Amino acid sequence: MSKEAPVAEGRIHEFVTHSGSDTVEVGRKLVQLLAPPQLLILRGELGTGKTTLVKGIAQALDAAEPDEVTSPTFTLLHEYDGTREGKQLKLYHLDVYRIEGERQLESLGMEELLTPDALVLVEWGEKFKSIRKKATGEISIASAGGDARKITVTLRD
Numbered sequence: 513m514s515k516e517a518p519v520a521e522g523r524i525h526e527f528v529t530h531s532g533s534d535t536v537e538v539g540r541k542l543v544q545l546l547a548p549p550q551l552l553i554l555r556g557e558l559g560t561g562k563t564t565l566v567k568g569i570a571q572a573l574d575a576a577e578p579d580e581v582t583s584p585t586f587t588l589l590h591e592y593d594g595t596r597e598g599k600q601l602k603l604y605h606l607d608v609y610r611i612e613g614e615r616q617l618e619s620l621g622m623e624e625l626l627t628p629d630a631l632v633l634v635e636w637g638e639k640f641k642s643i644r645k646k647a648t649g650e651i652s653i654a655s656a657g658g659d660a661r662k663i664t665v666t667l668r669d
């Protein structure tokens with residue numbers, strides 16, 4: 513799946529990390545690139561660090577501490593209130609790995625999430641055409657041997 517072309521073509525930013533805490537740090541830095549509204553697909557094999565990256569993003573937005581950000585694999589959707597550049601922001605963290613088909617996805621009500629003040633981050637979002645179509649970009653994480661990860665952010669213009 514990670515070999516497919518990115519869902520979005522546009523501005524690209526790359527980072528390399530060597531630990532989970534490094535990736536949290538990159539998440540904190542990324543926030544400046546992510547002016548809402550954004551619907552970003554988080555791609556990468558299981559255990560590459562998608563949820564770990566969200567910990568940093570949530571922390572930088574004063575939305576949650578890293579420990580409070582857990583995987584939405586079973587809960588499907590986690591919602592946080594944050595601020596960015598002095599403005600209120602909604603952070604939505606989803607994991608659609610367990611969702612089977614567009615019908616089930618619809619019942620999640622993703623449509624309503626992408627308000628002007630929203631940052632929507634969807635792990636495994638590339639599985640669904642409807643999400644790929646609406647995405648404003650993607651963050652892809654690839655293992656680069658051992659604990660090293662290459663993080664590529666692609667944002668539509």
Ligand SMILES: Nc1ncnc2c1ncn2[C@@H]1O[C@H](COP(=O)(O)OP(=O)(O)O)[C@@H](O)[C@H]1O
Nearest residue numbers: 529530531532535558559560561562563564659
């Ligand atoms: N460079 C790294 N970046 C992110 N996570 C890393 C890194 N090196 C090791 N890890 C570990 O890999 C795991 C990633 O888990 P998680 O973020 O839940 O992955 P995913 O959400 O992609 O399934 C964590 O246990 C984390 O500590």
Ligand SMILES: [Mg+2]
Nearest residue numbers: 562563583635
């Ligand atoms: Mg995860």
